[in-house]
Amino acid sequence: MDLSNLTIHQINDLLKYREVKSADITNSYIERIKKIDPVISAYLYNDFEEALSNAEYADKIIQKNKDFPYLTGIPLSIKDIFLIKGKKTTCASKILDNFISPYDATVIKRLKKNNYVFIGKTNMDEFAMGSSTENSAYKITKNPFDLNRVPGGSSGGSAASVSADLCAGSFGTDTGGSVRQPASLCGVVGLKPTYGLISRYGIIAFSSSLDQAGVIANDVLDAAIMLKAVAGFDEKDQTTRKFEIKDYPEIVKRADKSIMKGLRIGMPVEFFSEGLDLKIHSKIMEIKDLLKDLGANIVNITLPDTKYSVAAYYVIATSEASSNLERYDGIRFGGRFNEGKGIQSLDELYRKSREFGFGKEVKRRIILGTFALSAGYYDAYYKKASLVRKLIIKNYKDSFNNVDIILGPTSPTPAFLIGEKMSDPLSMYLSDIYTISVNLAYLPALSLPAGVMDNPAKKGGILPIGLQLISPWTTEARLLSVAKVIEDEVKFRDKYTPVI
């Protein structure tokens, strides 16, 4: 029996009623990974031995207890940016090629408490810098809906692993759209919570003030389950807060059409202008009409300063990255050029280790960020970008005085062809034009499969379209509930499946 196309809550039901064991579920995924992943390349590596031993442990817990955590015995994949004690963590970079983590990220610690099954580390853009996962130093991940196309990025491996049923759910990170955009391109749910809701401790930093762990799931209820398991204050991360953590799965289960009555949904004009694929545009409009029919009030709003968000983002993110990546110097861990042989000076050790350890995009961003922070340029770049950030925060705040939630597209285009944008960084950066402002404003947002469009390159082929919901600070419960109602109407999972 193939048990690899189930949602987390479906598996949980089966485990609860002792219909199957976690070991059976885990074996199904292992079989599928062995068969399919050589084509998809979602994983950087798997640890089937660990997975089966985790499953065995979970089965023991399930045997003993009636009440066990939701994620008990659920095989999940983890973006290779989370540190797991005793396991290799590369961030898809050569500079961490031999790095074995000596400690667990807080997210991993909490997953272990929930008795999850670790099945493998997923591919990503090196140091989470990219929107296609093509910047990985190791492999190119394919989009399960069209193997010639990218899965998005930077959590492309995670999105592909969920979309292709190579795990039940995946944890990724989202700095400018890195969970939502690949979720959108792969036809799965991607949630980026409020900044500070999930601990960043043990997640390799790209841009500290923007990074946030997120979940990639088959459906909204799964996303709620995964969020609940890891969210909450962590004394090891001073940017987490003592937010109230609600029972998201219960809230999602109770959500129905009635919540749409009188719900004020904002549609920012800036999200529907030039650059947006027309088919995506009309799909979002379809959803809008559907919501209107359900009783929602559609309000046209404006977020005037979001037009600067890509510019501000690339100053702030690269500045912070240039500093965060200074620790990769070949001295203490990770790659040291030629193991230090033939190196004549400290400077040479630094230069060679970083020259050969980092990929092109990472270097581009380090140089950009170093420049933006340099004496004499700080005011013109970093300081100005920080001011723009404040304006964007205010834009959203003002809007949320008039609307309860914001609706728009997640990505301006569907999945693009492998190699299509690699030579044009600017067009690649624009993939995140609708997602970036959310990170700048610390807000929660979710990408939900809204439907599909015809694959222009493949007769009969389809490409997923994602819609994005953005809600006020810490209102994940609202965000998930609204998403759940739309999901029930769209029924994406029932209608569309990947090619593989």
Place this chain on the structure above:
Amino acid sequence: MNNNNYNDFQDARHSFEAVIGLEVHSQLLTKTKMFCSCQNIFGKEPNSMVCPVCLGLPGALPVINLEGVRLAVKAALALNIGINKKSLFARKNYFYPDLPKGYQISQYLDPVSSNGYLTVKMDGAAEKRIRINRLHIEEDAGKLIHIGNRSYVDLNRAGTPLVEIVSEPDISSASEAVSYLKALREILVYLGVSDGNMEEGSFRCDANVSIRRKGDSKLGTRAEVKNVNSFKFVEKAIKYEIERQIDIVLSGGKVVQETRLYDSKENITRSMRGKEEAHDYRYFEEPDLPPLILSEEFISEIKNSIIELPEAKRYRYVAEYKLTEYDAEVLTQDKDIAHYFEDLIKENNGRVEIKKLANWVINDLLFGLKVITSITKPVPEDVIRKAVSEDEGWTGNSKVIGNFVPQYETKLTDVGARNFLELILEVETGNINKNTGNTVLLEMLKNPNKKAGEVIKENNLAQVSDDKGIEDIVKQVLDENQKELADLIGGKDKLFGFFVGEAMKKTKGKANPKKVNEILKNLIEEKKKVS
């Protein structure tokens, strides 16, 4: 050079004045490091006091140590520096192997405190107010250890808390710089903020030195002098640097802005040319830490915990206790001595004059301590044997063999104030005399758990004060010295002292001299009458 030229030359040199500002880095005496929970201690095996945070491992995040903040605020309050209720941490970026993250967490645009001053009593001159620009919190780097042509990194010190205290350029000579540093150090040590150890680098200083013609208001180009790890070196390095700059200007040159290292062996400063100069630290807000917000309660709680500082104590000792400036200085030089003295005053509760108590502490207790702790003994044989047996390679245990160690390790506080006061009262009330008192004190210092009364009793040192006993002894002395007695009666009054001395000798000094005098006088009067 003829005499005239020489005088002109000297005049030219004297037409310059020095402008000096000091940057002091002081380690904070916290239990744990500034941004992780590793212990903040020295002398452990390299890289044993480390964790993911202070190793700068991927994914690790800093957490502010409130104890460090508390000590920094305490120092700032004591130095009259304004506390900023909201301050920011910043990253100072540069590459060096002892800096694991590639940046140091510090404070830049918004430090925890700014705008203060320290009033310093300058050597042989009046008081001077040195303005303090800022005091901020930061973390220390690790250490590089060079062995042969290899370098090793020890990160035990990485992440330990520091405060940097930056003065305004209000200092105008090397000796003023030293006075300022000493005053600063005294306060930090007194408050328990720092151990003030310059040799071990827990209190270190960089000096910004420039010169200008007297009367000029514009500052000259400054050189930053580093590596001055003792007061003596601070003084020498600054003196050298001032002369060096004057030489340059007098010979028509220009001082360049640079960092210079002090070489204590040759007593010169040397330029650290090259990369060190070109640093652009690319400061920006530390995104891993929220702004540091200090509440009114937090600040006032610290304010209330600040003990009286030495300067204020000295003033009070002179004004209130009528002590001399010198005595006040001795009694306040060390926090422990001052506390001890004040405990003694409390215990005394007005019985003995405070001035006398001060004399007891300074002339007897502190002196006695010095005597006792300078008594040494050879290293015991079992220790030598153990050291040699552990030293497999015979690489030299000469530091054990043939060396001496102190026999007593008594500290001031080991002899409790109440116990010491007991001794003082024994003497002041005439139960024992001062000499016996000192003998008792030495015994107490050797065995600090012994009470004064016990020592006196055990050694039978109490004065003989009963009239009958003393009379018997005096009579005996008179009988034994018939010739001297006759002379005394005959009018040789000087011999009176001889008989007192003999009587005291007989009692081994235990007799109350006053009583001996009295009884001797009476007996001689009687004899005179008889004759």
